[in-house]
Amino acid sequence: MKEQIIFYGVGQHTQVNYHQLIAKGLSPLCFVDDDAHKQNTKLFGHDILSLEEALRRYPDSEFYLTIDKHNLRVGNKNLLEVFENLIKIGIPEERIKFVNPMEQRKGCVILEGQPHISSNNIWICCAVPDEDKMQSIQYDNLKDGLESYYNAVSAIVKRIKSSQSTMCDDCVYLQEDFWSITPRVNCFIFEGDFKGDFCNFKCCYCGKAALYEEGYRKEGRDFLDTLRQIGELFDKGEISLNLANGEITSRPDCDEILEFVQSKQWPVILTTNASIYKEKVADLICAGLMYFMIVSLDAGTSETFHKVKGVDCFDIVAENLRQYSALGADIKLKYILLEGLNDNDEDIDNFVEIVANLNATCRLSANIYTRRNRLSKYALDAAISMINKCKERNLRMECLYENFHILDRKTLKMAFDR
Numbered sequence: 001m002k003e004q005i006i007f008y009g010v011g012q013h014t015q016v017n018y019h020q021l022i023a024k025g026l027s028p029l030c031f032v033d034d035d036a037h038k039q040n041t042k043l044f045g046h047d048i049l050s051l052e053e054a055l056r057r058y059p060d061s062e063f064y065l066t067i068d069k070h071n072l073r074v075g076n077k078n079l080l081e082v083f084e085n086l087i088k089i090g091i092p093e094e095r096i097k098f099v100n101p102m103e104q105r106k107g108c109v110i111l112e113g114q115p116h117i118s119s120n121n122i123w124i125c126c127a128v129p130d131e132d133k134m135q136s137i138q139y140d141n142l143k144d145g146l147e148s149y150y151n152a153v154s155a156i157v158k159r160i161k162s163s164q165s166t167m168c169d170d171c172v173y174l175q176e177d178f179w180s181i182t183p184r185v186n187c188f189i190f191e192g193d194f195k196g197d198f199c200n201f202k203c204c205y206c207g208k209a210a211l212y213e214e215g216y217r218k219e220g221r222d223f224l225d226t227l228r229q230i231g232e233l234f235d236k237g238e239i240s241l242n243l244a245n246g247e248i249t250s251r252p253d254c255d256e257i258l259e260f261v262q263s264k265q266w267p268v269i270l271t272t273n274a275s276i277y278k279e280k281v282a283d284l285i286c287a288g289l290m291y292f293m294i295v296s297l298d299a300g301t302s303e304t305f306h307k308v309k310g311v312d313c314f315d316i317v318a319e320n321l322r323q324y325s326a327l328g329a330d331i332k333l334k335y336i337l338l339e340g341l342n343d344n345d346e347d348i349d350n351f352v353e354i355v356a357n358l359n360a361t362c363r364l365s366a367n368i369y370t371r372r373n374r375l376s377k378y379a380l381d382a383a384i385s386m387i388n389k390c391k392e393r394n395l396r397m398e399c400l401y402e403n404f405h406i407l408d409r410k411t412l413k414m415a416f417d418r
């Protein structure tokens, strides 16, 4: 008799990896998702059901937990919660499965395999509470560099498991959940010092501006070559890429890069200023290969936008975002709170309105380079007011706590959790 399997979770991770799961012999009878908006629709020809309905139809099935574990932000439902709920309603443990071997312990999605990669270094994490504890591996050869990276991550996990001090001490993202037993990169986050990187904006908070002072970078590892090397180490669809190296759409070889990525079926997180509309970006969205787009708007008015970004094109960006959103892009609209620049009601109100119109997620942040300083009371109140306004309108929200002073993080987290 055919095994009775239900996939629990229909996020983008499941959608992108569905065919690989089928290739592993995992063929579901249906999907389950807790999001009522997704229930009673179909995915790959299978019903998406509530847990209750799936159990009514298939009471003896096995559950494969396929919920997204891609996003660092606090507040996402984690595997452990889903697992415990299934146990609570009487599903035996042996009928709850994971696609890859997992263990219960403290961890986070970055440690799970999301390194920052620059021309010469692989950084284990850039959100470390104490910057002096950041760890990186220098590499010449990517394969060897990754081996050293895996060893370093394993050593940190071992210390976490035995309650010893690590770079993750006091990190808000460290949480009890199911995490992979063996480290394996699932997403490369690219830093902007590759050959050919550039950005057409001049954001007042940018720490990378000096890299592009003379235009396109002539130094560094060739970016497309690096992607090709990654292609030799990882299969189609096996990893995702966070393209945060400069403004990728301003590179002359942007189309070639995105075509290569699409040929590899690697889902993309595109960190972009959205000032240049690209058909290739639209292609990725339509092909279901855009996990999400991260766009730092940082303003709600054209005037503030110009002051913050150094370029006067607020309306162009807004129109491009509208077009990407109409194609179905999941947009995380970022607001880097800047004292005296955008911490006023007008900008915040207009920004929240834009988030609502784009059906986007509001991503509140601060300037990472000044996170050793506390915010003024006025700016902190502005951040809390943004949180409250999003809550009142039931908008999706995230906070990049790591970019705030450690004491301000606690205040903001309280506002989020209230």
Ligand code: SF4
Residues within 6 Å of the ligand: 107, 108, 109, 110, 111, 124, 125, 126, 127, 128, 129, 167, 168, 169, 171, 172, 173, 174
């Ligand atoms: S410092 Fe925080 S975000 Fe970074 S790896 Fe550790 S737990 Fe994750």
